[in-house]
Amino acid sequence: MTAASRLLSLAEDVLGLPLPVRLRAWDGSEAGPAGATVVVIHDRAAIRHLLWQPGELGIARAYVQGHLDIEGDLSDGLRAMWAAVREARAADPEAGRPRIRPRHVARALGLAARYRLVGRRPQIPLAEAVLTGDLHSRERDLAAISHHYDLSNEFYELILDPNMAYSSGYHREPEWSLEEAQTAKLDLICRKLALEPGMHLVDIGCGWGSLTLHAAEKYGVRVTGVTLSTEQRDFVHKRAAERGIGDRVNVSLRHFRDLSGAGVGDGEIDAVASVEMGEHVGDAEYEVFTSAIYRYLRPGGRVMIQQMSRSNGAKGDRPGGGPFIETYIAPDMHMKPLHRTLELIAGAGLEIRDVQAMREHYPATVAGWAENLESNWGTAVSLVGEEMARVWRLYLAGGSLAFEENRMGVDQIVAVKPSPAGVSDMPTSQLAWLA
Structure with missing residues (x-):
């Protein structure tokens, strides 16, 4: 043999x-x-x-x-x-x-x-995350976010579309480009939140500002973005200034629990968005997350949560996505079945009004990212090193397949904070925002 x-x-x-x-x-x-x-x-x-x-x-x-x-x-x-x-x-x-x-x-x-295979343990790749401290403490959350999102703004500009949207797009038409699908997703979110000029939107986990900038520029709202990444905050502020909307955009470098110092008063916010950030909150902390959203919203205020989930059929699978994802990509991430997320949102006092499954949209989005990576491989390696570039190649291939095979899903959930009398100020049909 x-x-x-x-x-x-x-x-x-x-x-x-x-x-x-x-x-x-x-x-x-x-x-x-x-x-x-x-x-x-x-x-x-x-x-x-x-x-x-x-x-x-x-x-x-x-x-x-x-x-x-x-x-x-x-x-x-x-x-x-x-x-x-x-x-x-x-x-x-x-x-x-x-x-x-x-x-x-x-x-x-x-x-x-x-075959002379005995030897010392090989060096562990430098791309692996090494976190310390209590799970989902402020310090550990900051380290987890920094590991992934502070990699390099230039690298993410290479991979993502011009909106810098690092989440599933809305590929309503199969022939749409990555940029068209991401722009359509941003518009869909803004319509679901019924944004109008003068409103105040809080974008929790704003990333590189795709929604923050789009809502401020196209819908005339004032936006408070929230991130734990210094690189992301600086990136959004720079783009807002370049577009002449710096007076409507403020990105706060703080935890979602501590927004009073960012001009976010209890019961005053018109709308809250969280786009693929809830997975990073942790299971035990998710009640704190949804309760904070309820507290910030005014009566009649809406929240749109776009969030990844683990399939109900993925019994025994790790909620973080497995050893590779948890070690290299998103340490401490916790994905739960959709029904559990809905229970926690409703448990905070928010009324769930719409759930839109978008699982099939993610492979199309990831295909665009993967094409960008391969087309710019040499530049990617020069920016982040070959180890990290190979991490991303494996991450995109494996992640796309998980959505394709229904081991993971992604959904947009719209909820509202009813008034004390139960008034929601919601339309009787969702068709208005699907147009």
């Missing part, structure tokens, strides 16, 4: 399923189905990563550092792998999850001796 055939056999035994990929080892040997996506092990360090950290995180570390690569379309390879896992789990619910048994240890030790 060759190195490739021995390694493939051991991997299939550990995972409990046949792998739909072809493996090429560092010595040129190959094993696996002809015509399948080829997984290339460039050097033995890839195997050492897996010996020290079996499973998804070990594979991710090997890929990020370039010890392991994919020939062909990365998304196709991941899609084939998930299809094999689903088929195997019909007979064995634990298939696809590493199960290390004594026989596996014995085989691994034999392979390690034969």
Whole structure:
């Protein structure tokens, strides 16, 4: 048997399923189905990563550092792998999850001796997040946000559309460009919030200001943006000044719980938006989040929350999205099933008026980001380094597939704070904002 055939056999035994990929080892040997996506092990360090950290995180570390690569379309390879896992789990619910048994240890030790795989633990990629402190304390939340969003404004300008919208677009027409879909999403949010000149909008988790700037410029509202990222705050203020709307835009570098110092009075705000920020709040803190929104809104004020979710069928999956996402992309993120989010919003006293599922829109959005990354690969590497660029390549491919296969979803939720007498000031039909 060759190195490739021995390694493939051991991997299939550990995972409990046949792998739909072809493996090429560092010595040129190959094993696996002809015509399948080829997984290339460039050097033995890839195997050492897996010996020290079996499973998804070990594979991710090997890929990020370039010890392991994919020939062909990365998304196709991941899609084939998930299809094999689903088929195997019909007979064995634990298939696809590493199960290390004594026989596996014995085989691994034999392979390690034969191919000189024994060695020190490989260096952990610098792109991994290392957080300390209490979960969702202000300091830890700041570090988590900084890890991802303070990467480089120039890098995000390379990947995102000109609006700098880092969330699912609204691809109402299949032929729409990324920019058209993102602009349509921003307009949809503004219509759902019934924004009019002179209103005060609070944009919690404003990012690079896509909604903040759009609402201020196109709808004439005053906007208080909220972020924990210094780079994002400075970026939004600069763009607002360039567009001549600096007097209507104020981005506050603070936690959503502490907005009184940003001119946000209790019961005074006309509208609140939170676009794919609620996932970062944490499960235990989500009641505090929804209660704060209720407190800020005036009677009749609306909130629009666009938020990712974990599928009800994703039992046993980690709410943060798995080891790779939690380690490299969004540490401390917590996604919950949609029904749980609705319970928490309603529990704060807000009346839910509309829920729009947008799951199918996310793969189309991610395709645009991935195309931008690949088209500008050399520039991306120069901005953030090859490790981080490879993190993003893997992140976009895996994230798109999770939405495509209904392991993750995204929804726009519209709710209102009724008056003490129960008056909502809401239209009797949602068609007004879907036009």
